[in-house]
Amino acid sequence: MSDTDPTMKFRQKVLTPYGPGxxxxxxxxxxxxxxxxxxxxxAVSDVVKEGFLTGIWILWRYTADQIAPFR
Structure with missing residues (x-):
């Protein structure tokens, strides 16, 4: 992903403090x-699920140091 971390890609599966995404x-x-x-x-945290109102996905923002490639 450009400036934040060149190894991160669009639609890449990652781990966050609140679960995979x-x-x-x-x-x-x-x-x-x-x-x-x-x-x-x-595997997704209840903190994130509480923000779910309708639709399919929940969007959440993280700093680059809060995410890691899913392995």
Whole structure:
């Protein structure tokens, strides 16, 4: 992903403090990485699931040091 971490790619599966997700982009002003989480995935934290209102995915922002490639 450009400036934040050149090894991170769009739609790459990553681990975050709140569970697994997919990179969706990067916030231009802050550089935070936007990650989507599946609210039906049992590995996703309840903190994230509380933000789920409707739809399919939950978007959450993280700093680059908060995410790691999924292995």
């Amino acid at each position: 997919l990179i969706q982009g990067q916030e231009l002003e802050t550089g935070e990485v936007i990650v989507s989480h599946d609210p039906y995935d049992p």
